[in-house]
Amino acid sequence: MRIHAIETGRVQIKASQIAGRGHGLARRLAPLTDSQWSAWLPTIAYAIEHRDGVILVDSGASAGLMRLPR
Numbered sequence: 001m002r003i004h005a006i007e008t009g010r011v012q013i014k015a016s017q018i019a020g021r022g023h024g025l026a027r028r029l030a031p032l033t034d035s036q037w038s039a040w041l042p043t044i045a046y047a048i049e050h051r052d053g054v055i056l057v058d059s060g061a062s063a064g065l066m067r068l069p070r
Contacts, residue, residue: 002049008058010040 016030045058
């Protein structure tokens with residue numbers, strides 16, 4: 001079995017998402033008021049070569065993350 005990391009793009013996120021500032025609702029709302037952005041970060045998917053075939057694993061964010069969870 002072989003595993004390959006594939007960079008599928010780059011993204012910037014708010015500094016408060018990296019540090020996880022606050023607790024509860026304050027932590028969820030922090031990215032809305034945070035003005036600091038991270039450096040560009042890679043988004044990664046993995047291709048796993050298995051004897052039964054190739055498996056692609058993409059555990060990245062979806063467009064649904066553009067709004068706050070309920």
